[in-house]
Amino acid sequence: MAKSNQPNEIRLVREYDAPLKMVWDAWNDPKQAALWWGPRGFTITHKSKDLRPGGQWIYTMHGPDGKDWPNIATYHEVEPYKKLVYDHGATETTPPLFRVTVFFSEKKGKTTIDMSMAFESPERAKEMGKFIKAAGGNGTWDRLAEYLEKEKSGKEEFVINRSFTAPIGKVFDMFTKPEHLSKWLPPTGMTMEYINAPSIKAGSENFYKMGNADITMYGKIKYLEITPVTHLTYVQSFSDEKGNMGRHPALDVWPNYMHTTITLSDEGDGETRVTIVWTPHGDVSAAEVKAFADLRAGMTMGWTGSFDKLEEYLSH
Numbered sequence: 172m173a174k175s176n177q178p179n180e181i182r183l184v185r186e187y188d189a190p191l192k193m194v195w196d197a198w199n200d201p202k203q204a205a206l207w208w209g210p211r212g213f214t215i216t217h218k219s220k221d222l223r224p225g226g227q228w229i230y231t232m233h234g235p236d237g238k239d240w241p242n243i244a245t246y247h248e249v250e251p252y253k254k255l256v257y258d259h260g261a262t263e264t265t266p267p268l269f270r271v272t273v274f275f276s277e278k279k280g281k282t283t284i285d286m287s288m289a290f291e292s293p294e295r296a297k298e299m300g301k302f303i304k305a306a307g308g309n310g311t312w313d314r315l316a317e318y319l320e321k322e323k324s325g326k327e328e329f330v331i332n333r334s335f336t337a338p339i340g341k342v343f344d345m346f347t348k349p350e351h352l353s354k355w356l357p358p359t360g361m362t363m364e365y366i367n368a369p370s371i372k373a374g375s376e377n378f379y380k381m382g383n384a385d386i387t388m389y390g391k392i393k394y395l396e397i398t399p400v401t402h403l404t405y406v407q408s409f410s411d412e413k414g415n416m417g418r419h420p421a422l423d424v425w426p427n428y429m430h431t432t433i434t435l436s437d438e439g440d441g442e443t444r445v446t447i448v449w450t451p452h453g454d455v456s457a458a459e460v461k462a463f464a465d466l467r468a469g470m471t472m473g474w475t476g477s478f479d480k481l482e483e484y485l486s487h
Contacts, residue, residue: 178293181300183286184438185312185332189319191277194284195252197319198273201228207318208232210307211468223249228257243267259288269299284312309333310471316448317467327464329449331471333478334442337485339435342443343400345481346433347371355484357381359476366414373397378414388420404432406452424462426451447474 187194197203201217208215212235220228224246232240241262248256253275260268274285290296303309313330320328335342345351349369357363360383367378376393389410397403408428409417419425430452436444449470451463 177287177289179290179296181288181290181296181303183288183309183312184283185316186281186283187316187319188281189323190280191252191275191282193319193322194282194315195275197315197322198255201230203318207311207314209311209314211310211314211471212307222246307471307475326450327460329447329463329467329470331447331474332444333474333482334438334444335482335485336441337443338441339437339443340400341485342445343435345485346403346435347397347399349377351484353379355480356477357480358473359480371397378410380412386420389414389417401435402433404430406430422462424458426453426455426459426463428452445478 197207199222201220205215205217209232214233216231216233218229218231220226220230222228226246226249228242228244228246230242232242234240242259243261243263244257244259245261245267246255246257247270248254255271255273255275257271258267258269259271268290270289272287272289276283276285288296288299290299309332313332316330317328320326345355349365349371352371353363353365353369358381361381362383363379363381365377365379366389367376369377369379371377371394373394373396376391378389378391380387380389382388389412390407391410391414392405392407395404395406406428409419411417416427418427428451430450432446432448434446434448436446438444451460
């Protein structure tokens with residue numbers, strides 16, 4: 172999340188590789204919003220929407236645990252393709268939780284949303300920030316990126332963002348220096364060990380193993396592009412202990428290769444946002460793409476665990 176100028180606000184800025192009209196419509200058309208709105212694992216039932224000042228969007232979110240979350244959003248400002256201001260989180264018997272202001276802008280075919288959530292006090296903003304993080308609420312905007320890409324190109328992808336309190340150069344080092352990467356990248360409860368002499372640069376390939384007392388897996392990472400301090404891409408695959416092509420240790424159907432794009436953005440005041448985009452790579456079957464799409468919740472858990480470790484590692 173980007174830093175807000177107001178202590179009672181939480182601010183979020185995202186750029187989407189899609190034209191403004193497409194992003195606006197995905198946000199404001201209830202049929203489209205139902206396909207991505209809410210944290211991973213949530214669905215929504217739309218009741219009614221009146222997109223005008225004084226109008227309301229009435230819907231219910233359904234959590235993966237079966238709990239329902241009724242919502243009434245009341246619009247205060249609606250400037251098509253430019254701005255929305257609305258109260259969020261009210262029910263028929265409770266007041267709204269916060270006021271949302273969203274600005275939409277387009278540059279070179281890409282759309283930026285700049286959203287602020289205003290609370291009654293800085294203390295409430297801090298409390299809700301922790302709740303949103305714990306509930307996976309920021310995954311909503313990752314799901315929007317995935318939805319837009321699917322609508323635009325027909326491709327399935329997995330997106331996850333996380334902001335860290337560290338300068339961009341330091342965070343870049345975490346991804347490009349093996350002695351750092353091996354400390355935080357493995358999923359929670361696992362360790363990582365390089366089998367070859369590790370080198371992270373364009374054209375290099377690293378062979379590693381990860382595991383714990385119950386499982387050992389091997390893999391390779393081939394780095395394609397590295398642009399200090401903002402960008403790197405690589406292709407990864409599972410392998411056997413000798414470095415030959417392997418399969419996912421727990422799944423019968425899974426893409427042989429995964430393409431990873433990592434983008435680092437300086438959010439100011441010592442904050443850096445990391446965006447991970449995963450896509451199946453190479454010759455991929457329809458069944459493998461479906462397996463990938465169906466397991467995005469698991470990917471979120473895996474990356475969240477790694478990011479939690481990175482956050483702790485950066486604090487030392």
